[in-house]
Amino acid sequence: MKLRDELDSATREQRQRRKPEFVDPSLILRVQMTGALLEEEWERLGLTVLSSDADRTLVLFASSDDMREFRARLDAYQQGPPLGQTHAPYNSFVAGIESIGSVEPRDRIGLRFRAEGFGGPDDFVAQTPYLVDVELWDLGERRLRERKVEQIVRYVEAQGGEVLDRYVGPSITLLRARLIGNLIRTLLTIEEIATIDLPPAPEVTTAKALDLTLANTPPLNPVGDDAPLIGIIDSGVNDHPFLADIISGSIAVPDNLGTADVYGHGTRVAGIAVFGDLRAQLDAGALQRGARICAAKVVNDRGDFDDRRLVPSQMREAITTLNERFGCRVFVIALADRRRVFDGGKVGTWAATLDELARELNVLIVVSSGNRVPRGGTRLEQAVTEYPGYLLEDANRLFEPAGALNVLTVGALAHGEGLDPDLGDDVRVRPITRLHEPAPFSRIGPGPGGATKPDVVEIGGTLIFDPVIAQLRRGEDVPSAGVLTLYHSYTDRLFTTGSGTSYAAPRVVRIPIQSGHRFRFEVGHHSELKPATVPI
Template sequence: MTGALLEEDWERLGLTVLSSDADRTLVLFASNEDMQDFRARLDAYQRGAPPGQKHAPYNNFVAGIESIGSVEPRDRIGSRFQEEGFADLNDFVPQTSYLVDIELWDLGERRLRERKIEEVIRYVEARAGEVLDRYIGPSISMFRARLTGELIRTLLTIEEVATIDLPPAPDVTTAEALDLTLADAPALNALAEDAPLIGIIDSGVNDHPFLADIVAGAIGVPADLGTADVWGHGTRVAGVAVFGDLRAQLAVGALQRGARICAAKVVNDRGDFDDRRLVPSQMREAITTLNLRFGCRIFVVALADRRRVFDGGKVGTWAATLDELARELDVVIIVSSGNRSPRGGNRLEQAVTEYPRYLLEDANRFFEPAGALNVITVGALAHGEGLDPDRAEDVGVRPITLLHEPAPFSRIGPGPGGATKPDVVEIGGTLIFDPIVARLRGGEDVGSAGVLTLYHSYLDRLFTAGSGTSYAAPRVAFSAAQILTRFPHASANLVRALIVGSAEIPQPAQERLQLLGVDATRAICGHGLVDLERAAFSDDARVTLYAEDELALDHFAVYRIPIPEAFQAGNGERCIRVTLAFDPPVRHTRTDYAGVGMSFRLIRGCQPDLIFEHYRKREQDDGPFPELAGRYNCNLVPGPQAREKGTVQSATVTFKRGIEDYGDSYYLVVRCESGWATHVDRQQFAVVIELLQKAEV
């Protein structure tokens, strides 16, 4: 297809959509071979437009079809085989033995699928193939077998076969890490006394051997909660915030801590909020106290109100309180988007077969307080397939994701007024489908499915694992701490701008979400995965410029951006990315939640005088303002309508040809527009501009 997939149209023609791929290929099943209704539409379209009509009948439907053909044997070769270089039947060596998973199409009721899989298995066994395991569920039908390449070639021609692929590769590293003892653990690095602090607003943080010397202090809010982490969640969050990717560190035999910790215990030993305190007042006391007492400027709130799913309207008091604190205290607050188990009961298999479409369901919108605009909201990406060696032999235990695809539990945006939320995504683990226990299993259950972190009861074991956006949020806090290490006096707006400006949606996520569209991809992944190297450094082919500033309401600023000669020349792809972060006053009772608006434009090829004349406020005697020709305006993507709804705005212009005609200076215009917050005189902000040359320079 070239256009929309129109699944309902196909169903009306008696055709069932069996699969859809990132390249817009559909596999359709016809219950009757002559496909009369479909052919009738094609014939009507080919006869052309009737008299008095502009288009042929069924134009929207048929014009979206690029080509039609039968499923070929090579189309049945699975993605893991393709990654190993298998592209055609002849790539399978006839006498070589292969261990494979064979899946059949979901062609209808279970009895039909049972009969068909039995036929294929009998054929395999008659040809001396060894069948090791089989699984038939509500929609998945597959078996594992050891076959010769010659037999695989034959099976690839059978119409009922959907794919033949290598089995998923189990994750051995995590299992080994979970068994590490203190004596076997790598040495810890020392941290300076002025290293950045990350405040964990959670269930407390225990004196784990890897944390004890870097915990600056802890409080309970209210005080009678104490500070001990009995529930365990806070220590797990702290482990990720301090180490970032702990699994990768253990793999190279070093434990490098990136920040110190302070903690506020705001939930009890069962993970529930205190009955006697309002959550907004707890948040204000916890964050203000840690900021004043310890100088903490980065906070992780990996908690959520499970009873309040954001419906696209107004945010709640918890979100508004976090936005107010971020502005008042100039602190970076990082919030997880929340988790949802996508399927259960009789629909459990849909966690595999319906992924990633269920991420867009209304029930999967993020929890309060993830709609806060002045905070960084974080969704989750998967770290891989998540299978462990113990389940590798079972053909029914299936992975849902690959590396850097959206986590199947991650909740989505957009935020208030359509703002881009989550702001970014980070690694948060995955889920696996396990029909033996009839549930989806995350890292708490199967270590390899989760993010490796610290266990709160460290006398029992040092490490544990978990799956959730609760583990993605502290990864972003780790990055924020590294930025503050380099720029100790950076404003919260600058830290937010550097983090979002470094983010990019990974290729696997783009491919997996392509069929859902650009808006869906942004609602699931925000601006993308944080790249710490890109956020904190420049290099030979990439320079990052930044400014921290403030503007009076209804005023604008113009920044000159120098464009080097090497960037102007038409040598390869070049990008300019602009990111603006500001922290307006908010009022959660209003539909226009933010009290001040900001925006930017990137101008090239004209003199600053014309820019000032175009944008300045004009008196009645001044006459009409001079227009800026369209050629002067850089075509930033996403456009202003999409990006200006949030308080962190990021957009990119890409050049593929030479731009020498536009000179060596571009101009960034930043505007501050007044809203209901007339009591505010000036709005603080930060802007980050990245020039990236993809060719060697």
């Protein structure tokens, strides 16, 4: 039988390349499936699922070479259907297995090395030293992984390598070491090792930007009275030196909120709407503003809605007033109801009101999809090990009002790994994302009736895993993990950072400004859309 032969071959191959220094070798199999991955079925056979890929590939750990139960199923299937039956025993399981093999040394080369052109073991120069992170498979209980780490450390040090740091957590097991190419080639053959990669590359420009003052920032471009106008429905927008001359007006709903942005969120959103990628502009040495701003303050100085007003009535008054008073036809609402997750049924009253306003006023309303901290407590490591699977969980559905059909809902992409130089030196602190991967906090659809939501995605920062303080850290805490924008208390500093779909939404309205295009959007009654062109 083909599968039995492949299993025997993989077992034989791994026995032959085992190092005598490893007294407790493992058997790691790569299994290609044609249909469902059947992970629970594999677990029942005593095999641990180490990883599963979108191409229906499983990596499995067997604690012993014999795998009696699995082999028994293969033998029973090979004998064919019993008398009076149509299918062989275990047909639904065995027939779904396309091939069985080993994890090859080239498969253990990490993504960062691959990006640098390392495609196989021979690409590592024999006597050249490399600083690397070595990650082990999650083979099970902590004591087993600690034993594996110790075996690898002893082997590395016996061969002249230098182990600089190690981390064994609930599921993540890592070493940072300085190794010559020959030693890396050997480690790539060790079954317990999942990947060998370059350490994460730290991001340094954001921290430098936070220290800038007016005296050493690039000059601002002038903005004419006919420039696009964007309405920010938020916590207000302050007269930041980079915004003061382009704020067409501010209101508060209700009036007693005042227009000052004490909470700070609205000024940060406005900074993105006006500048887009502020970090890139500072690097380029020119600050190019692309729009004017008008603002409606609808949340108080603690970031909460007013107790005496209904949110739908606030939204109607704020959007209608900015539209009538200033002629604003493009609005950003980077707010959400944290208590209401869209369950796929009828949208809430906030979303319904935005749909009505988009039709009635023929305006474009851009909203954020909402944020979620994916894991916490004893499951904190799963923010790394289960990414991006948890983005598809029911708990990660859109917040109200992101399910509205006539608005543009925006999810977030990561701008990179998010580590700064200090944290990058600690092997325990791990990135979750790479450039343009889904942000680990971004919420998803679908919307009503299976509608595609979010409609678009943009850069919104990322999170990083820090077991030292047992937290997932975001841009508000670690600047390199966030998006650079304007700080509301500008007498203290000009810039700040943050992570969230709140920063992705305003960046969407900045895109056509940067490209010199005008918005073209359509709204209509009962989702029958009619064309309209709006200069912003």
